[in-house]
Amino acid sequence: MIKLTTPITENAIRALKVGDEVLLSGKVILSRDTGHKFMVEQKPDWLKPILEDAVIYHCGPVVAKNADGSWRFVSSGPTTSIREEPYQADVLETYRVRGVIGKGGMGKKTSGGLQKVGACYLHTTGGAGALLAERVKRVIDVKMLEEFGSPEAFWIIEVEDFPLVVTMDSHGGSLHEEVLATSQDRAKALMG
Numbered sequence: 001m002i003k004l005t006t007p008i009t010e011n012a013i014r015a016l017k018v019g020d021e022v023l024l025s026g027k028v029i030l031s032r033d034t035g036h037k038f039m040v041e042q043k044p045d046w047l048k049p050i051l052e053d054a055v056i057y058h059c060g061p062v063v064a065k066n067a068d069g070s071w072r073f074v075s076s077g078p079t080t081s082i083r084e085e086p087y088q089a090d091v092l093e094t095y096r097v098r099g100v101i102g103k104g105g106m107g108k109k110t111s112g113g114l115q116k117v118g119a120c121y122l123h124t125t126g127g128a129g130a131l132l133a134e135r136v137k138r139v140i141d142v143k144m145l146e147e148f149g150s151p152e153a154f155w156i157i158e159v160e161d162f163p164l165v166v167t168m169d170s171h172g173g174s175l176h177e178e179v180l181a182t183s184q185d186r187a188k189a190l191m192g
Contacts, residue, residue, distance in 0.1 A: 003161075007053035008098040010118035016166045018173035022122060023161040027140065028101070030059045032079055034152040035144070036087035043094060047143075050156065051095035055122070058084060058102035060151030062129070063139075071139040073157070077129025078103040081121070089113025105167055105174065114170050121168035123175075135162045 004012060006026030016022070029051060031039070039047065062075040081088075081102030088106060091097060092113040099119055100106070103126045114120055124132065136157050143154040167175040 020166040022164040030155040040087045055099035073133040073136040075129035076133045092117045122164035123167040
């Protein structure tokens with residue numbers, strides 16, 4: 001198990017390979033469809049220092065407000081990442097993001113961005129949102145909450161030992177492509 005803490009260096013990411021298991025701690029920024037479109041079309045300067053050498057998590061959390069006005073995560077399961085394929089490579093390059101967390105993997109455009117920038121795609125378990133929320137130690141801030149709504153806002157959180165697997169690395173490796181190719185070969189052999 002490899003322990004990583006944000007901010008993460010490019011060298012630390014380039015040392016990772018497909019199949020590596022990671023426990024991530026530190027600052028993570030949540031963003032989904034609306035946020036990715038906003039980042040590519042608007043390129044807001046205020047986001048650059050927040051995202052540099054950080055990790056984006058494709059997640060629409062379930063949140064609750066505490067009596068003191070602070071927020072807590074009730075559930076923080078991953079959302080399907082391929083929806084961000086039109087934007088992700090541009091986001092990686094513009095903001096120097098070191099990692100993307102989600103489920104289901106991403107495509108060739110994102111793979112190229114991961115290689116160029118020195119970033120990786122980190123898969124986490126779908127359907128385990130309540131358990132993953134236990135790894136969220138605190139909500140640091142939330143941006144664009146009123147404009148985008150809770151699921152689409154930029155939640156800035158601190159996690160501890162968040163469990164991940166590298167499924168796309170900075171060298172062009174993709175576990176998702178390997179599984180697809182193996183599945184297609186098996187299907188052809190069975191139909192044969």
